[in-house]
Amino acid sequence: MTQNIEKFDVIVVGAGPAGNAAAYTLAKAGKKVLQLERGEYPGSKNVQGAILYADALEKIIPDFRDSAPLERTVIEQRMWVMEDESYVGTTFRSDRFNQMPGNRYTIIRARFDKWFSEQVQKAGALVICEMTVIALLRDESGKVIGVEVDRDDGKIYAETVILADGVNSLVASRAGLREDIKPAAVALAVKETIFLPKETVEARFNLKGSEGVVIEMLGSISQGMAGTAFLYTNKDSISLGIGCMLSDMKAQNTTPAELLEKLKQHPSVAPLIAGGETREYAAHLIPEGGYHALPELYGEGWLLVGDSAGFVNAVHREGSNLAMTSGRLAAETLLELGEKGLPSTAANLARYKARLEDSIVLKDLKKYRNIPDTLHSQRQFLSDYPALLNGAAHEFFTVDSRDKATKEKAIFNAFRERRSLLGLLGDAYRLWRATR
Amino acid sequence: MMKVEEKLFQNRYRVDADRPHIRIKDESLCNNGCVSRACTVCCPAGCWSFEEGKIGLITDGCLECGTCRVVCDTHGNVDWNYPRAGFGILFKFG
Numbered sequence: 001m002t003q004n005i006e007k008f009d010v011i012v013v014g015a016g017p018a019g020n021a022a023a024y025t026l027a028k029a030g031k032k033v034l035q036l037e038r039g040e041y042p043g044s045k046n047v048q049g050a051i052l053y054a055d056a057l058e059k060i061i062p063d064f065r066d067s068a069p070l071e072r073t074v075i076e077q078r079m080w081v082m083e084d085e086s087y088v089g090t091t092f093r094s095d096r097f098n099q100m101p102g103n104r105y106t107i108i109r110a111r112f113d114k115w116f117s118e119q120v121q122k123a124g125a126l127v128i129c130e131m132t133v134i135a136l137l138r139d140e141s142g143k144v145i146g147v148e149v150d151r152d153d154g155k156i157y158a159e160t161v162i163l164a165d166g167v168n169s170l171v172a173s174r175a176g177l178r179e180d181i182k183p184a185a186v187a188l189a190v191k192e193t194i195f196l197p198k199e200t201v202e203a204r205f206n207l208k209g210s211e212g213v214v215i216e217m218l219g220s221i222s223q224g225m226a227g228t229a230f231l232y233t234n235k236d237s238i239s240l241g242i243g244c245m246l247s248d249m250k251a252q253n254t255t256p257a258e259l260l261e262k263l264k265q266h267p268s269v270a271p272l273i274a275g276g277e278t279r280e281y282a283a284h285l286i287p288e289g290g291y292h293a294l295p296e297l298y299g300e301g302w303l304l305v306g307d308s309a310g311f312v313n314a315v316h317r318e319g320s321n322l323a324m325t326s327g328r329l330a331a332e333t334l335l336e337l338g339e340k341g342l343p344s345t346a347a348n349l350a351r352y353k354a355r356l357e358d359s360i361v362l363k364d365l366k367k368y369r370n371i372p373d374t375l376h377s378q379r380q381f382l383s384d385y386p387a388l389l390n391g392a393a394h395e396f397f398t399v400d401s402r403d404k405a406t407k408e409k410a411i412f413n414a415f416r417e418r419r420s421l422l423g424l425l426g427d428a429y430r431l432w433r434a435t436r
Numbered sequence: 437m438m439k440v441e442e443k444l445f446q447n448r449y450r451v452d453a454d455r456p457h458i459r460i461k462d463e464s465l466c467n468n469g470c471v472s473r474a475c476t477v478c479c480p481a482g483c484w485s486f487e488e489g490k491i492g493l494i495t496d497g498c499l500e501c502g503t504c505r506v507v508c509d510t511h512g513n514v515d516w517n518y519p520r521a522g523f524g525i526l527f528k529f530g
Contacts, residue, residue: 045500
């Protein structure tokens with residue numbers, strides 16, 4: 001290294017929620033930050049459902065509501081357990097979500113990420129788009145000291161590199177910082193953005209003003225695979241998608257596009273999107289391996305944040321909040337080291353992990369550490385139970401000449417035949433164990 | 437049923453002509469040594485095909501998700517890169 005080469009305090013690779021949270025927090029505190037994004041503009045390569053969790057962003061930009069492009073405030077959450085012709089569902093709708101500052105919002109990521117990046121730039125970070133990081137630079141001791149980009153003489157140096165380059169994180173795996181993702185630790189989700197007049201969205205979902213609805217779905221729609229689907233209401237569009245574990249998708253013959261088509265044709269979904277115009281089709285991998293699949297989170301001169309670190313809580317469909325929180329915590333760790341005059345050695349960066357362990361990020365991932373294995377090995381939760389539940393509801397809500405005791409017995413027998421008495425008890429135990 | 441081609445038609449791309457960002461390392465391995473050819477099922481953009489005993493890959497409609505690389509874990513036969521900076525899918529909504 002020569003002394004007249006410009007050196008940054010921190011290089012952030014990627015301009016998604018994790019990278020933006022880190023770059024913003026560092027730049028705001030006066031650090032010299034360079035953020036690199038391979039897309040034409042921040043957001044042009046990013047895909048999410050998408051729900052924004054206010055709490056995580058509020059801790060970074062407290063007054064974000066004044067300027068962020070938000071679609072709708074979630075005031076109603078539905079959960080549907082589906083069979084081919086029906087669903088059994090729960091709904092939670094509360095006007096309290098209207099009275100307090102919004103807790104969850106639907107967003108359109110291309111718009112939101114652009115806004116977030118503008119805040120990062122206003123805070124003082126240098127953001128360069130259309131630049132892809134192809135490798136990490138190291139010194140003789142192996143410490144990461146910068147990045148190499150896809151330009152001539154593309155070497156840029158920094159004290160610390162934060163990798164926020166998403167689920168595929170080619171940079172991290174090629175540098176040997178982590179293994180490439182495995183099919184059993186990742187879900188493939190596909191989504192359409194379907195446009196409808198604002199009034200139609202509001203009438204179909206019983207909404208006024210900026211109110212919004214979220215529907216989470218599981219059951220026959222994933223055709224026996226471990227997976228879920230979602231429907232989110234935006235201002236004048238609907239985001240409809242479905243995701244399944246890639247290891248399951250690999251072992252069957254339905255394409256993701258067909259899976260989404262079948263979801264669109266489900267008799268409970270079709271009327272909600274009828275007459276809508278699909279204006280985009282997107283796909284994205286989601287790291288759902290959970291706690292046991294986490295890579296090393298830091299090392300000499302580098303940190304992983306967001307999807308590149310695998311911070312997704314598959315049970316609660318949370319990821320962007322963990323991304324933002326991990327980005328903020330990575331930044332705060334570096335600010336602490338800066339104050340104390342400590343270098344970015346692995347030993348010092350261990351404070352990042354301590355902060356994660358003390359936060360929602362690793363606390364929640366730890367709590368659900370056994371869920372991925374349980375769902376992989378215990379398929380009854382995704383196929384048998386949705387079918388049994390819908391069968392029971394059909395039996396119960398079809399009024400005919402049979403007496404109620406006979407109906408109850410038929411329902412109970414259906415459960416016992418499919419899962420056996422011991423199986424039912426075992427399932428209850430397994431579910432409790434996995435979420436304990 | 438909306439075909440995958442119709443879905444992709446709605447998307448915005450800046451195609452890097454004649455510079456595919458994904459390559460097959462050894463086509464004969466796909467044609468003769470692979471039973472599942474999971475890429476042809478799992479690719480959400482239908483970029484992969486297997487016709488008349490030959491694997492085919494056209495990356496123009498690629499959504500840059502990484503699925504083909506990850507499902508080829510047994511053979512590791514996919515040389516997967518992002519398109520050159522500025523090229524590829526340009527999500528309008530994401």
